[in-house]
Structure formats: C-alpha cells, structure tokens
Amino acid sequence: MGLTWTQLPEEIKYTAKQFGFYLIGIPSVVAVVYMFASWTPLPSDAIVGTSSFSIAVLISLFLGGSVAKEKLLGIHEVLLSLPFDPVKFISMRALASFIIGIAGIAVGSVVGWFIALHVGTPISLTTVSIGILISVPALFSFTFLIILITLLFQSKYLDVAKLIIFFTAYFGPACIPKYFGVGLSLEIALVLSLLMSMGALAVSYLIIHSLGERLAEKMVLV
Amino acid sequence: MIILENVRKSIAGKEVLRGISLTVKSGEIHAYLGHNGAGKTTTFRLILGLLVPDSGRVEVLGVDPLKNPEIRGRIGYLPEYDLLYPNLSVRDNLRRYALLKGVYDERGLRELLEFFELEEYTDKKVSSLSSGTQRRVAMARAFLGSPEVLILDEPTRGLDPEWRLKFKRFLGEYARKNDASIVFSTHILSDVDEVCNTVTVIRGGQVLFSGSLEEFRRSAPAEEAVLVKVTDVERAIAVLRKKGYSPEIVRGYIVLKNAKPSEINSLLVGAGLRVEEVKRKEPSLEEVYAMLYEE
Numbered sequence: 001m002g003l004t005w006t007q008l009p010e011e012i013k014y015t016a017k018q019f020g021f022y023l024i025g026i027p028s029v030v031a032v033v034y035m036f037a038s039w040t041p042l043p044s045d046a047i048v049g050t051s052s053f054s055i056a057v058l059i060s061l062f063l064g065g066s067v068a069k070e071k072l073l074g075i076h077e078v079l080l081s082l083p084f085d086p087v088k089f090i091s092m093r094a095l096a097s098f099i100i101g102i103a104g105i106a107v108g109s110v111v112g113w114f115i116a117l118h119v120g121t122p123i124s125l126t127t128v129s130i131g132i133l134i135s136v137p138a139l140f141s142f143t144f145l146i147i148l149i150t151l152l153f154q155s156k157y158l159d160v161a162k163l164i165i166f167f168t169a170y171f172g173p174a175c176i177p178k179y180f181g182v183g184l185s186l187e188i189a190l191v192l193s194l195l196m197s198m199g200a201l202a203v204s205y206l207i208i209h210s211l212g213e214r215l216a217e218k219m220v221l222v
Numbered sequence: 223m224i225i226l227e228n229v230r231k232s233i234a235g236k237e238v239l240r241g242i243s244l245t246v247k248s249g250e251i252h253a254y255l256g257h258n259g260a261g262k263t264t265t266f267r268l269i270l271g272l273l274v275p276d277s278g279r280v281e282v283l284g285v286d287p288l289k290n291p292e293i294r295g296r297i298g299y300l301p302e303y304d305l306l307y308p309n310l311s312v313r314d315n316l317r318r319y320a321l322l323k324g325v326y327d328e329r330g331l332r333e334l335l336e337f338f339e340l341e342e343y344t345d346k347k348v349s350s351l352s353s354g355t356q357r358r359v360a361m362a363r364a365f366l367g368s369p370e371v372l373i374l375d376e377p378t379r380g381l382d383p384e385w386r387l388k389f390k391r392f393l394g395e396y397a398r399k400n401d402a403s404i405v406f407s408t409h410i411l412s413d414v415d416e417v418c419n420t421v422t423v424i425r426g427g428q429v430l431f432s433g434s435l436e437e438f439r440r441s442a443p444a445e446e447a448v449l450v451k452v453t454d455v456e457r458a459i460a461v462l463r464k465k466g467y468s469p470e471i472v473r474g475y476i477v478l479k480n481a482k483p484s485e486i487n488s489l490l491v492g493a494g495l496r497v498e499e500v501k502r503k504e505p506s507l508e509e510v511y512a513m514l515y516e517e
Contacts, residue, residue, distance in 0.1 A: 007321055
C-alpha cells in the first residue's frame with residue numbers, strides 16, 4: 001500500500017487534467033522565448049543556450065501553479081492524509097510535472113526552431129535537442145523546489161518574487177543580448193543549469209532536513 | 223483503535239490542546255464535540271499523523287501515525303470542507319484518491335457511488351454539483367478501501383435531513399460490519415443520538431466530559447420539568463396556575479418547569495382530572511451540551 005512509482009502515469013494524467021487547456025501555455029512560452037532570442041544578433045548556439053536556461057525557470061514556475069491551486073483549495077491536506085511520506089509525494093509530483101514540462105518544451109522548441117528559421121536565424125535540430133537536454137536538470141530541480149516552497153510558505157512577497165523571476169526569465173533572452181551584447185553559449189548554459197540545479201536541490205534538502213517530521217505539519221498549518 | 227494520552231499541542235504560540243485523552247475502541251462510534259476553535263480539527267490532524275504533538279502519546283491501530291505514515295492507508299478522513307478537485311469529475315476525484323491510497327477497486331468504487339446516489343453525477347465535474355452532493359462525494363472518498371478507522375469532521379454539514387438519517391444508519395452498520403473505530407465531530411447533536419456509543423466534549427483544548435452517551439445525558443443537572451397529558455386541558459391549566467405553576471402547551475403536552483411528576487399527578491388527580499400521562503422531561507442533547515459548556 002502507499003505511493004509507488006507505478007502510479008506515475010496516473011499522476012501525470014491528473015496533473016495534465018488539472019491544467020487542461022492551459023497546458024498549451026508551455027509550448028507557447030517556449031516558442032515565444034525562442035522567437036525573442038532569435039531577434040537578437042546572437043549566434044544560434046547562444047540563442048538556444050540563453051533560451052534553454054530561461055525556459056527551465058519559466059516552465060517550473062508554470063508547473064508549480066497546479067500545486068498552488070491545490071493549496072489554495074486546501075486539497076493538499078487530503079493528499080497529505082494519504083499513506084506516504086510527504087517528500088515522496090512531492091518527488092512524484094515534481095517528476096510528473098517535469099515529464100509534462102519536458103514534453104511541452106520539446107514541442108515548443110520545435111515551434112521555436114521553425115519561427116527562428118523564418119526570422120532568418122537557422123538553428124540546427126541537434127542544437128535544439130541539446131537545448132532541451134540543458135533544460136532537463138534545471139527543470140526538475142526547480143519544479144521540486146517550487147512545489148516545496150509553494151506548499152510550505154504563503155506570502156505575498158513570495159508571489160511577487162515569483163512574478164519578478166518569471167518576467168526576468170521571459171524577457172531576459174531578448175533584453176540581455178540586446179543591451180549587453182552577450183548570451184549563454186551551450187557549454188555555459190549547461191554548467192549554469194547543473195550548478196543551479198544542484199543549488200535548488202541543496203536548498204530543498206536543507207528545508208526538508210531542517211523541518212524533519214514537522215514537514216507535513218508546516219504544510220497543513222500554513 | 224485510537225488512543226490519545228495526555229496530548230498537548232501548541233500552534234503559533236497558542237496552546238490548542240491541553241492534555242487531551244481519548245480512546246475509541248473497535249466497533250465504536252465516538253462523538254467528539256466542542257465549540258469552534260475548541261481543538262477538534264487539531265485532534266483529528268494528530269490522529270492522522272499530520273501534526274507533531276508537543277507531549278503525550280498518539281496511537282492508531284497500535285502504531286504512532288507520525289512515524290508510520292503507511293497506517294493512513296487504513297484510515298478514512300473526511301475533512302470539514304470537502305476539498306475536492308472542482309475541475310475533475312466525481313469518478314476522477316474518487317479514482318485519483320483511491321489510486322494514491324493504494325485501495326483502488328472498481329467494484330468497491332461502484333458500490334460507494336451507488337450507496338451515495340452519485341451514479342448520475344459520475345462523469346460530471348464536481349464544481350457543477352450542489353453542496354450536498356459534493357459532501358456525498360467527499361463522504362464516499364472517506365470510505366474508499368473500507369478503512370478500519372474513520373475520522374469525520376462534521377460529516378453531515380450541508381446534507382438534507384433525509385441524507386443525514388441515511389448516513390447515520392449507514393455509519394452504525396459500517397462500524398458493526400467492519401469493527402471500525404469512528405470518531406466524528408458535529409454541531410448537530412441529533413446526529414449524535416442513536417448512532418454514537420461514546421462522547422467526548424472539549425473546551426479550550428481540555429476534556430470537559432468523556433463517557434458513554436447515557437452518561438453524557440446524565441452528566442448535566444437535569445431541568446426539573448414535567449410533561450402532562452390530560453383530557454381536560456383548560457381545567458388542568460387553571461388548576462396548575464392556581465398553584466403557582468406556569469404551564470405551556472407543546473405538541474399536546476402541558477409542560478411545567480420546576481415540577482416533580484408525582485406532585486403534579488397528585489394535584490391533578492386530587493382536582494378530579496383524568497390524567498393520561500405524566501413524565502419527567504428528558505433534556506435534549508443540545509441542552510445537556512449547553513449546560514455542560516456553561517458550567
């Protein structure tokens with residue numbers, strides 16, 4: 001009894017159902033970020049490098065929305081009353097969201113590649129695939145951290161911070177190269193993605209470790 | 223079986239539970255009563271292992287639920303609010319919960335849908351249902367997997383009288399059949415009547431009363447009131463008024479406060495009246511509860 005990884009397909013299904021039509025937002029955001037980046041004078045690998053990191057941040061914030069909604073409705077209390085450790089549930093949820101996110105990023109990247117091609121900045125599909133791979137670690141770790149933070153804290157400052165991060169990541173790939181003339185090469189983007197992922201996981205670990213058996217309590221009482 | 227022993231719990235610096243003890247045996251339906259903010263929901267969350275007690279012991283089915291989260295697979299929980307996914311169908315809500323709990327069984331699910339008369343709403347979104355129907359969905363969710371322990375926080379909130387009655391009967395039958403320990407809170411004390419074996423009343427995080435339903439009835443100082451049925455009501459009232467009583471007529475009975483049945487009987491018979499019935503008025507559970515709380 002309890003949560004097993006065989007339940008992952010169901011979790012993906014229900015997470016997707018919760019988003020419903022809004023799931024279209026994932027490829028749309030990815031395509032728009034690609035479009036913004038392709039308007040800059042950056043070379044194709046820098047377009048992908050700069051975009052892939054931003055995309056991971058944007059999509060993880062987007063995916064955290066389903067948990068935020070559950071929390072707003074109080075459904076998280078019912079989920080926490082189920083027979084498993086809250087960390088396992090967050091991991092399952094983060095993984096389900098991650099799979100949905102990566103699928104959306106893949107679709108959006110293809111659309112973005114197509115847009116970039118028409119804007120006059122051809123990008124090879126291999127570079128696009130590398131970009132998706134760069135997003136992978138950051139997407140999972142950020143999604144995990146955002147879900148955890150969403151369940152644990154409730155503050156308007158946190159919401160404002162999320163909004164600022166969202167818009168910075170959204171417009172960053174267009175504005176930073178335009179005004180600073182620089183972008184992230186694929187290598188730097190990968191290193192940055194790995195470093196930020198490790199940072200996000202370390203923060204998650206510290207939060208979980210410091211709360212110990214009071215993790216569920218903190219989630220219920222917030 | 224549920225055991226809470228001298229449990230204390232503070233939340234945000236306020237002591238919500240101050241040494242609560244509670245035992246709910248198998249096959250027992252226990253009413254857990256108290257005003258809003260008395261600490262009922264906190265107690266339920268402790269039983270579920272969602273909160274960490276500051277001191278004391280919590281044991282459910284022989285284990286500490288905090289250290290053994292898997293025990294929650296044998297507990298059914300109905301929170302005060304329905305907490306359903308509004309944009310999912312009735313079936314999806316129940317199916318998701320059952321799958322996560324590891325108790326999914328299509329036949330069992332169908333039986334619950336049938337019992338709670340939810341078949342016609344199975345594929346409807348929860349947000350499109352009335353509050354009473356949503357409550358029934360939440361109830362069905364609590365019974366998924368036939369749990370051995372049930373924690374029901376105001377289960378009949380939003381239900382019409384017919385459903386309240388049906389649910390009470392179902393609860394009694396369920397406890398007997400499954401030898402389940404059931405603890406529920408309510409502000410509707412008629413729900414406690416007939417169905418509960420034991421009662422605990424808490425105030426300000428402390429136990430005011432704990433015992434059987436009968437003991438609960440007798441726990442408050444009974445109002446000395448008498449119900450009388452006579453053939454000649456008008457004459458009886460005149461006799462009673464003359465003796466300084468203030469009779470009232472309620473549903474065909476003459477009701478007298480601060481009176482004793484034997485005295486009233488002698489008085490009316492002595493006045494040549496034919497007395498059909500004289501009995502002591504039992505205080506309602508609401509009255510007992512109110513008296514207990516006011517003490």
